[in-house]
Amino acid sequence: MKVRGIPYRTIWETAGGAVEIIDQTRLPHEFVTLRLENMRDAERAIRGMQVRGAPLIGVTGAYGVALSMQHHASDAALKASCDLLVKARPTAVNLKWAVERMRALLSPLPEGERAHAAWNEARRIADEDVEINASIGRHGLELIQNLHRKKGSTVNMLTHCNAGWLATVDWGTALAPVYAAFDAGIDLHVWVDETRPRNQGASLTAWELMQHGVPHTVIVDNAGGHLMQHGLVDMVIVGADRVTARGDVCNKIGTYLKALAAHDNGVPFYVAMPGPTLDPAMSDGIREIPIEERGEDEVCYMSGLCDDGEIRRMRIAPLGAKAANPAFDVTPARLVSGLITERGVVAPDEGMIREQLEGR
Numbered sequence: 177m178k179v180r181g182i183p184y185r186t187i188w189e190t191a192g193g194a195v196e197i198i199d200q201t202r203l204p205h206e207f208v209t210l211r212l213e214n215m216r217d218a219e220r221a222i223r224g225m226q227v228r229g230a231p232l233i234g235v236t237g238a239y240g241v242a243l244s245m246q247h248h249a250s251d252a253a254l255k256a257s258c259d260l261l262v263k264a265r266p267t268a269v270n271l272k273w274a275v276e277r278m279r280a281l282l283s284p285l286p287e288g289e290r291a292h293a294a295w296n297e298a299r300r301i302a303d304e305d306v307e308i309n310a311s312i313g314r315h316g317l318e319l320i321q322n323l324h325r326k327k328g329s330t331v332n333m334l335t336h337c338n339a340g341w342l343a344t345v346d347w348g349t350a351l352a353p354v355y356a357a358f359d360a361g362i363d364l365h366v367w368v369d370e371t372r373p374r375n376q377g378a379s380l381t382a383w384e385l386m387q388h389g390v391p392h393t394v395i396v397d398n399a400g401g402h403l404m405q406h407g408l409v410d411m412v413i414v415g416a417d418r419v420t421a422r423g424d425v426c427n428k429i430g431t432y433l434k435a436l437a438a439h440d441n442g443v444p445f446y447v448a449m450p451g452p453t454l455d456p457a458m459s460d461g462i463r464e465i466p467i468e469e470r471g472e473d474e475v476c477y478m479s480g481l482c483d484d485g486e487i488r489r490m491r492i493a494p495l496g497a498k499a500a501n502p503a504f505d506v507t508p509a510r511l512v513s514g515l516i517t518e519r520g521v522v523a524p525d526e527g528m529i530r531e532q533l534e535g536r
């Protein structure tokens with residue numbers, strides 16, 4: 177996608193055997209790129225959310241292994257790097273999927289061949305991500321086209337968090353259909369949940385929709401239900417960090433409440449799910465998916481651009497207040513209208529999901 181007219185991916189290889197990323201902690205007020213020189217840099221970027229979004233942290237993990245292999249390619253180094261990277265964030269299964277794919281490929285190879293193979297594989301995972309998302313965009317486009325044909329006027333979508341191109345290598349998952357529909361000339365508008373506590377909606381989704389010229393409106397997290405009651409939402413579309421074999425969807429905290437409101441108001445609730453986000457080893461998402469618990473500061477403080485042009489952080493809860501910060505929740509399959517995958521739209525049903533995505 178383009179930033180001020182220049183095409184970018186969120187992660188790319190750069191001179192001197194390094195990787196460059198867009199530092200997402202600086203958006204939307206500053207556009208800054210950051211060079212990752214070694215595996216520790218990659219691990220820190222994932223943990224510190226300079227890169228975030230399930231597909232992108234997977235790709236960064238893969239590049240982290242490649243960065244490690246170019247410095248030390250022993251069995252011990254491979255094991256230590258993979259073990260560390262996989263733990264950088266616990267919920268999005270894409271990270272584990274990508275790192276384990278690297279480990280499986282590299283383990284049997286002689287040390288001297290590992291670095292070259294690792295770079296090639298990380299590049300392949302990044303390119304595959306772009307292909308997958310483009311395909312999700314095409315399948316999701318059909319859903320939006322149908323809605324538009326039926327309604328005959330502006331299609332109002334609602335999305336939570338950021339599952340746009342910033343969360344992937346390019347295109348995004350939930351926003352890929354939005355971009356495809358907008359580029360096809362469909363009259364649409366996106367309600368953007370601000371997505372407390374880190375505000376990925378207000379900061380990142382609004383920024384990238386604005387870069388592409390897609391009409392959108394930022395709303396507070398609690399506004400969605402009200403808008404649905406008044407017929408102002410035609411479709412909810414969100415991303416996922418992990419989807420279980422039976423179709424339970426783990427995504428950014430607050431997604432479940434949107435699914436409940438959508439269900440109560442007869443609004444279709446779609447989840448964009450690339451193949452690597454499926455965790456076929458898990459079934460009951462509420463019991464089994466590890467939910468990342470993040471620090472209290474994200475809840476007690478907010479930061480942003482002040483009227484004097486300075487970016488500052490300020491406390492919004494009383495000093496000494498305790499805060500809890502579960503970063504994700506699980507939407508049970510029964511609340512999901514469909515999973516938009518790279519192979520088409522599938523019902524959140526174990527048999528259908530396995531048939532469509534397993535053995536890919």
Ligand code: MRU
Pocket residue numbers: 228229230231268336337338339340343344348349350376414415416417427428503
């Ligand atoms: O904590 P984040 O910003 O990594 O959470 C991101 C989300 O919850 C996204 O919706 C999800 O990863 C899907 S991204 C295509």
